[in-house]
Amino acid sequence: MTILTFTLIMLLGAFLAGFIGSLSGLGGGIIIIPLLTILLGVDIHYAIGAALVSVIATSSGSAAAYVKEGITNMRLGIFLEVATTIGAVCGALIATIAPTSFIAVLFGLTLIFSAINSLRKKEEHIVSESSPLAATLKLPGTYPNHHKEIINYGTKNVIGGFSMMGIAGMMSGLLGIGSGAFKVIAMDNIMRIPFKVSTTTSNFMMGVTAMASSVIYIQKGYIEPGICMPVVIGVLFGAMAGAKVLVKTDPKKLRLFFACLIIVLAINMIYNGINGKI
Template identity: 45%
Template sequence: MTPLQFELAVFCVSLAAGLLGALLGLGGGIIVVPALTLLFKIDIRYAIGASIVSVIATSSGAAAAYVRERMANIRVAMVLEIATASGALTGAFIAGLVQPRWLYIIFGLILGYSSLMMFRRGHGEGLVTRRAPWADFLKLHSSYYDEAQRRNVTYRVVRTRVGLGLMYVAGVVSGLLGIGSGALKVPALDLAMHLPIKVSTATSNLMIGVTAAASAAVYFRRGDIDPFVAAPVAMGVLLGAVIGARLLGRLRNSTIRGVFVAILVWISVQMLWKGIRG
């Protein structure tokens, strides 16, 4: 394979990763890392470096549209970023104290449970009337225009403290394992805080870029980001994310939920396998 063919092939794979990542609020690492290491035989360090670039590209590429359309909730994202950022910091501190093996197993089980709950919630999406003093104070409630339903959807945000706790855990896990940026965020937004599924994936999209930026800068300085590998990833993912962001509004809620649950099951099985194999 010549360098030119490599750039074109990686661009095409990354386009798909960006599209899927933008729709589901994930970073696209689940496609980029295996594709680069298995298909193109790239060193794992450069693959991880490229995947952190892909997280940021997905986030900025899609969130520009999501924020404008009010699909992503800026206030929710800002409040929860405190939890993810301090979680990531904690994770970096305690790395080495915890065995990654157990983390993979625990993380795999949490994701498996989340996917089951998210699948079940598909039937009960709707109005919530519980009290939410924190969300009231922080003015988190909002609305967005749903293109598929052709109406304005107003939603209330609940259990902000539970959400903060879960985001902290998500931050710790991503700080320790360098993964799972979106896989844990979307279930927390959907299950705990009762955001509509599209708002959950769009808000997760806005958030993942911020946490990834700090680690990406460290990777860059360490020499883990090879421009020749990261360039086609960034270009492909950006284009894919822009296309994905245009699609999200038009897709049905049940479609987004179904695809997300399927991917979540896949990630959870992978995690468990990694943990059990040791």
């Protein structure tokens, strides 16, 4: 296959990955990796590098709008970035020495976890009290709801959330993904922050988290320009198209469909990893 043909196929694949990632709420990075490795036979290291670059692009792009609307809690994001960046650096260092089969299996397991998690029922809950540590760190905030009313919310269990964020950062550095699922669990389930604030703040944090591991990736040669270019552009436009469709449709059935599809991909990846085919 010539580079031109391969680039066009990757562009189309990345568009689909971004589209599905946005509709299912999983993110484009996590879908592009099995697509590149299983379907197109690209080495997993290059796939991880390209995914990381696309994570930075899509998260920064969509974070921009939420920051302007005042939904993102920037102080909370920056505080938790201490945990995610430390995790990401550790993850990237482990990735450079870990055997490929280990990375493939871990990726498959993360994929299954994220797919199941995307089906979880999301309820908006707001706590009014905050823990003393959260108040000291000025983490409680406000956000505008659908009716443009300003809602105050409190924040709990800072240490628990911070630790979970360290794990999220490590997964991000190890696998080149945004690990949005882990980040949202840390904020939504552990720190009791409203769901809307959790997802947008998670998006806001991804760029800096990914950057912490990207330096190591660049030095090790994971970032292959010929792969990154079509992947980043494809995923970004796919994600934008997905966001447009999402406004019009109820994604419940689509979510179930994509979750099943992704679990199949994940099992395939684990199988190939164990057999040393990746």
